[in-house]
Amino acid sequence: MEFEVVPPGPQLMESMRAVGYSLKTAIADVIDNSITAKATAIDIRFSAEPGNTFVSISDNGTGMDAAGVRHAMKLAGHDARSTRNAGDLGRFGLGLKTASLSQCRVLTLISKRNGTLAGVQWNLDRLAESGQWQLYILSQDDLSKLTHTRYLEDKASGTVVLWEEIDLSDPDHARFTEDFTAKMAAAREHLSLIYHRFLEGEDGYKLSISLNLEDIEPADPFLTHNRATQRGHKEIIRVEGGEITFRPYTLPFINKMSVKDRSQAQANGPLRDNQGFYIYRAKRLVIWGTWFRLVPRGELGKLARVQVDIPNTLDHLWALDIKKSAASPPPAIRQALRQVIDRIIQPSERAFRHKGVIDDSKGSMTRSWLGLSSRDGFYYQINRDHPLVENLADQLNAEQLLALDTALKAIESSFPVTDAYVKLSGDQPQKSxxxxxxxxKDLAAEYWRQWSAGGGSAADFINGFKAAEQFSRCRDINALLTEVTEPGVTK
Structure with a gap:
């Protein structure tokens, strides 16, 4: 049997551009290499001017020598099956090339180690013209003429990845600058989320990323700084010698979120679309906002999120793709998560049920509205046993009582439940x-004026309203009601 080595043609580079990177995911893939190189500062610059459009990503990592930059530009230069360091964010050895060339036609890699610069360049147009795999080796004279080498002047070591001739959209289009700038703004938000644990300095490794000299702030999807966030216990699942850890979080009800909190919590659209598992590979967020079809997304579960940490040693089980933007849990993990998923979602459901209006006839609180059920569905009814309603009814004759009941039924029949659902599902905060x-105290005083006008006694007023829903947040309702009925007296 004979064999013949048939190398791929250089047009493979053109084909690889269609892997599916967006601008923001391509930048992230380059940053992964910087983190693997132990960089602590990453500087992203861009120009959206037609004819001078570029993106450069520089870092202060360990850098590479001449042999290193050549190897870095080699397709699949690292075996995906080989063992990596725990903090290595690489996977297939394709990210730098496929991510970069998905956005530009000229990719230049410049690196510095031991005070010496080295650089190489892929140029897709030259590849097409020559029909050969020609990697251009940049001389020291070539490097001195590149303005972007200045990003390495004050660094002992580091690397610059430069994209030129960016063609993700037509550079002659009238809105090119605006569109490109908007894509870079989206990239800022994306990086603030997927690298938030690095930006926060978790485990002592503090990373800074800037975009056109403006620092990117971390966007914590779990709002751990918010005192109302509920944090569950960390649990561990062991698979093939590796440990997968997960910790559930329940976000605060939206009324307890600041504007900044809501922005971070809505990274992928409405809260409903952001619930679910957040998969981190070596602290880098890979995929988020999914229950992996273990349970459907629901309104009551939209505050539930689970931080899942997987080591890079289990990449083969999670079917991690080239872009590191998709992963699917193996059967053993799916089964383990299925067993605990109901417990994970329950705190979110309780948060909404606590805020909702429910039938509390067996409880100690006097509700203004009662949520009732029938064979045909649910409905809401004004509580006829509420002290305000009872006091008013005691002052009316039979004809007036009928008119009051008719008025209350008219109000109940037009309860805007659908409108309230639409607003809440759209994450509009309810005005508290x-x-x-x-x-x-002012509210209680108004109630007392109405009560006393009908001849009601102070004792009955206090007894009737001390359990009213309106005063559930009062620290000492007995003292407040007493002071209202007997000014100057506090018990």
């Missing part, structure tokens, strides 16, 4: 009533 002591 003022619950300061002063506001509650």
């Amino acid at each position: 009533p003022d619950t300061t002591e002063t506001a509650l």
Whole structure:
């Protein structure tokens, strides 16, 4: 049997551009290499001017020598099956080339180690013209003429990845500059999320990333800084000698989120679309906002999120793709997660049920609205046993009572449940009533005026309203109601 070596043609580079990178995921793939090189500072620059469009990504990592930069530009220069260091974010040895050339036609790699610069370049047009795999080796004179080498002047070591002739859209289009700038703004948000643990300095490794000299701030999807966030216990699943850890979080109800919190929590659209597992590979966020079809997304579960950490030694089990933007859990992990997923979602459901109006007839609180059920569905009804309603009814004759009941039924029949659902599912915060002591005292005083006008006693007023829903946040409702009915007296 004979064999013949048939190397791929240089047009393979053109074909590889269609892997599916976006601008933001391509930049992230380059940054992965910087983190693997132990960089602590990454500087991203770009120009959106037609005719001078570029993106450069420089770092202060370990850098490479001449042999190193050549090897880095080699397709699949690293075996995906080989063992990597725990913090190595690489996978197939394709990321730098496929990510970069998906966005540009000229890729230049410049690196510095031991005070010496080395550089190489892929040029797709030259590859097409020559029909050969021609990697251009840059001389020291070539490097001195490149303005982007200045990013390495004050560094002992480091690397610059330079994209030129960017053709992700028509450079002659009237909106090219605006569109490209918008894509870079989206990249900023993307990087702030997927590298938030590096930007926060977790485990003592503090990374800074800047975009056109503006620092990128971390976007924590779990809002761990918010005191209302509920943090579950960390659990470990052991598979093939590796450990997969997961920790559930329940976000605060949206009314307890600041504007910045809501922006971070809505990284992938509405809260409903961001619930689920957040898969981290060596602390780098790979995929998020999915339950892997173990359970459907629901409104009551939209505050539930789970941080899942997987080591790079288990890449083969998770079917991690080239872009590191998709992963699927192996059967053993799916089974383990299926067993605990209900427990993970329950805190989110409780948060919504606590905020909702429910039938509390067996509880200690007097609700203004009751949520009731029938064979035909659910409905809401004004609580006829509420002290305000009872006091008003005691002052009316039979004809007036009928009119009151008709008015209450008219209000109940037009309860805007659909509108409320639309607003809540769209993450619009509900305006909370003022619950300061002063506001509650003013409310109680108004209730007392109405109560006393009908001849009601102070004792009955206090007994009737101390369990009213409106005063559930009051620290000492007995003292407040007493002061309202007997000014100057506090018990």
